Amino acid sequence: MKVVKFGGSSVASPEQFQKVANIVLADRKRKFIIVSAPGKRHDVDRKMTDLLIQLADSVAEGRDDSAAFASVMERYQEIVTGLSLEKLFVSEIQRNLQETIARYRHDRKRLMDSLKASGEDNNARLMAAYITTLGQEAYYVSPKEAGMVVTNEPGNARILPEAFERIGTSLKNREGILVIPGFFGYSKEGHIVTFPRGGSDITGSIIAAGVEAEEYENFTDVDSIYSVNPKLVRNPAEIKELTYREMRELAYAGFSVFHDEALQPVFHKKIPVCVKNTNHPEAPGTSIVSAREPNGYPVVGIASDKGFCSINITKYLMNRELGFGRRLLEILEDEHISYEHTPSGIDNISVIVRAHQLENGKEERILQRICTELLVDEVHVERNLGMVMVVGEGMAKTVGIAAKAANALAEAGINIKMINQGSSEVSMMFGVDDYQVNEALTALYHAFF
Amino acid sequence: MKVVKFGGSSVASPEQFQKVANIVLADRKRKFIIVSAPGKRHDVDRKMTDLLIQLADSVAEGRDDSAAFASVMERYQEIVTGLSLEKLFVSEIQRNLQETIARYRHDRKRLMDSLKASGEDNNARLMAAYITTLGQEAYYVSPKEAGMVVTNEPGNARILPEAFERIGTSLKNREGILVIPGFFGYSKEGHIVTFPRGGSDITGSIIAAGVEAEEYENFTDVDSIYSVNPKLVRNPAEIKELTYREMRELAYAGFSVFHDEALQPVFHKKIPVCVKNTNHPEAPGTSIVSAREPNGYPVVGIASDKGFCSINITKYLMNRELGFGRRLLEILEDEHISYEHTPSGIDNISVIVRAHQLENGKEERILQRICTELLVDEVHVERNLGMVMVVGEGMAKTVGIAAKAANALAEAGINIKMINQGSSEVSMMFGVDDYQVNEALTALYHAFF
Structure with missing residues (x-):
């Protein structure tokens, strides 16, 4: 049924x-x-x-x-x-x-x-x-x-x-x-x-x-979920099948097909979801499944979002300080800030948050707390960041994806400010200047589709 | 004096x-x-x-x-x-x-x-x-x-x-x-x-x-600090000048010029350090300074290290759960595990740690705790990871660095398993399989030098 x-x-x-x-x-x-x-x-x-x-x-x-x-x-x-x-x-x-x-x-x-x-x-x-x-x-x-x-x-x-x-x-x-x-x-x-x-x-x-x-x-x-926001790229490719994980990554940034939490009950029961068009029911639509066979295309879609900022923190010997990251996140939690990513080097860490969360004096208070509680060498906020996410299961196992993406951005003259790709991940995130987000999205779309 | x-x-x-x-x-x-x-x-x-x-x-x-x-x-x-x-x-x-x-x-x-x-x-x-x-x-x-x-x-x-x-x-x-x-x-x-x-x-x-x-x-x-470990690449380029931050990133992985904490006192007083050769004192050596002028080369050196593993965690709606990251890091801190990076997607996060830290039953205990305390959907450990770090101040401001690096790795047939580059960072980290670390290092060296 x-x-x-x-x-x-x-x-x-x-x-x-x-x-x-x-x-x-x-x-x-x-x-x-x-x-x-x-x-x-x-x-x-x-x-x-x-x-x-x-x-x-x-x-x-x-x-x-x-x-x-x-x-x-x-x-x-x-x-x-x-x-x-x-x-x-x-x-x-x-x-x-x-x-x-x-x-x-x-x-x-x-x-x-x-x-x-x-x-x-x-x-x-x-x-x-x-x-x-x-x-x-x-x-x-x-x-x-x-x-x-x-x-x-x-x-x-x-x-x-x-x-x-x-x-x-x-x-x-x-x-x-x-x-x-x-x-x-x-x-x-x-x-x-x-x-x-x-x-x-x-x-x-x-x-x-x-x-x-x-x-x-x-x-x-709509006939299906598209590989990129149709408002930003004309006639984008349709997605026939994607996994819950891919859906979540896409839904995060610029894809508003589903309400954020809507799929949780079906996800837990592994019930497949099919998105179809009432006005065109004979179109196959898009299936959202818990697992799918590789179809030869490592990238399923590209999403983007704007309005982020990065809290950049530097402290000499940070990586030798057990508990530093935890205490940093504790300050943010305490201030009811949720964060997106935390790329880090040896002595520095960036916390990417949605910029609206730092309004009404919160920014000053958080920077103050980071200074005094974590005794950092330097902390500052970088504004007007956008993110472009290249999404696809199996991407992590394909040689050359990062090169293709980075090339497309370089050729479009876009400076990559952050990159985030984890070992088990279905997405690769590129941080760029807000004003270049749409260009970046278009460049990546044309590279992969 | x-x-x-x-x-x-x-x-x-x-x-x-x-x-x-x-x-x-x-x-x-x-x-x-x-x-x-x-x-x-x-x-x-x-x-x-x-x-x-x-x-x-x-x-x-x-x-x-x-x-x-x-x-x-x-x-x-x-x-x-x-x-x-x-x-x-x-x-x-x-x-x-x-x-x-x-x-x-x-x-x-x-x-x-x-x-x-x-x-x-x-x-x-x-x-x-x-x-x-x-x-x-x-x-x-x-x-x-x-x-x-x-x-x-x-x-x-x-x-x-x-x-x-x-x-x-x-x-x-x-x-x-x-x-x-x-x-x-x-x-x-x-x-x-x-x-x-x-x-x-x-x-x-x-x-x-x-x-x-x-x-x-x-x-x-030695005449200077080299841009890459001379044991891994023959006759590597000498570094004339690098910043403390660059030195730290390089020292982290495969560069054993200085003891980890040795430079902290001079760092805090901004005293320049010059590394020279007793057997060849007329060579200019390498200066380590608190800030340096851009010299046209965004990359100053490339370091590598092996023996990492990644704890990969997936949980539906993870990014909506305030405090998830903090509680995860708390478990690690509790078990005296220090971590290197935490690349994350929407519903997943990877924690990169040195593998020796998970010995003697710690791995089982940590995975158990992550399961029961964080109610995750999935957690597993991926082993035998290596890291290659491309280091250089100003790298973040140069278009095409990521493309160059990713291309060099793709051409060498190396699959990038993780990437980590933060907004204010002086390094770009590529996670690859342990057995490909030296190849990756060589490929990157030849791309940038």
Whole structure:
């Protein structure tokens, strides 16, 4: 059995609903369907979730909410009418929204979470109803019924460990196609609590792990994951297959296909993920797997990101000082700074961090602490660094990858400020000046693809 | 004023004593002379220090020490006779050695330290006497008189902070050439305590810092420091000038010109060091300075070392776990493991350590702890790694260095397993298989020189 998740643009309009239904009905293994709230129908459209946030804000701030309310209802109206569903659905949605507003008018966080969640929830109800009209047995299943128990942090839910077993028990043996809203779960106290944004991916991943699906299909609006950000390089190569590790390295820097933590549940169960296009379902898509056969291409993709800085520390005989690195990291941890890499020489170490973490006086305090607590000879911050990551399993075992990459950068006149490649690694990181990141990305892309 | 240190081979025979005296007398600034014990006169010769260790062992173990005693005395006899010094010196040295043996016969550590120190001490007395015979005012100064107060750890002395001022006070205003034995100091309790081996360099460096010398000349038996280990590459380029930082990076791996900690005192006072050849004093030698002008060559030298291993750790979402790196280093510190580098990806980190540190069950224990305390997905040790370091200030600012290095390695068919280059660094580290280290070194040497 497969878990199939449809993103916002896949369920944005009656036409998209029809495509989704066709996809679901085309494969009998597609049993667990996760839907997002209606997304954008065109470039200048607004997402349902944004409309709902606007509605929640209007209510909470005591402003006139009728326009916001109307724009929410309009979207549902369009879907119900377009799919010739019973008009009753519209009035039911309207009544539910009004009840939610009445109940949480003075509890802004719950109001926000409940209204946001309604985007997915109502869409799931409509999808189940629509599939039923096509003659297939299909049911809406609420996250509560499904067993999606989460922590009680509005807007930042985390799945509880016991949820997976509950999900398996409650869903595995049910008949028909089950349509489950993404993006939220229920706390033990019975509250609706939403995941961080992009959370429908999380729901799909959790359900897939809970029912031990053979595959987690993730339908979005692109044919595949690309080897480089298509906004930066025109018509980049499609990736047919990549490993979780490769996905993580790419997702880190400039690839926003998945929410950071979304794949963790399927990763742990080694369930393959397939990214496909709702608008072009016959394209093979991209498979994300726990291990893959070498395909002759050591590099699978190239990612980039900007806005880093490097804290550069020098101390004579540093490498003879047991505990130096640990004490340095302790200072950063103490200041709630997370770091990316720590390239080091004999008497020097650089700590690469995202620059925004050093704002509001933190930089001065950290430099001061490094000076006085570690008695270093010199410490300074280098700003405006970017990183380009060349990613691929098996890269580490291929002679000449570093040469090819370094040559491409040298030929483009780009100075490499840092390099980081570990023994078991699937990526090679090049630190360059921020302003040269896009050039570096392009040069590397053309070298490897 | 200069502090001038002569290594063992520079003071191994009467002929070498004459060379040293000529060097000292050739420059009126050469006022503070540090001498080692007599070194090897030819390839199969034995060093005085080794003879003295043998003597100490014989005494301590109650064996017949007459042969060992005779071989020590023979060396002094040769020097005294060869330089036509008074015969009295020989009998004085003999009496001193006998007294030392009698006093410490039952205290092996003190016996060892006192006998070892006598090699330098007697040589300093003979050198002062010899220079005097040449018509120059010259005095032997004992480390005690000089103010060399050290910690009371036999064989592992460390200079005490107050020593520097004492040295300045006791030596700066004295007349004549002052000859001071290297390798040992006195504890506050009045004991002779030796530095770790190679410690005459340490004495010279401490005296230079104490008297605030304008230069520390270090005379040995090579014309200069070479850009690569001459045992591995034939006739390598000489280095005219390098910075302390470059020296440290080179000294780390395969360059044994200086004892690791020897340069710390002069480093802190920014006193330049000049390495010269007693047998060829007209050669310019190598200057080690705190900063140097770029000379158009970004790479100053290439070093290598073997016998490393890499602890490779993978954990999904590692980079989102604040404190992961710190807790990992804490485990290593706890197990008294010092590490070299920690190249990292998004969800993985490698810790490079010297392999001998993981013996005697430590490896199993550390892997176990990493598993259970850090809940990693995977951890394993990769063995037989070597490192090649390309060293040079300004390298980081030159486009194409990494490309040149990586190309040279690729052309030699060498797979790069790790790369480490930080933002402010003077070195670029390439990890390769142990068995390819020498090939890698040669390939890099020919690329840059």
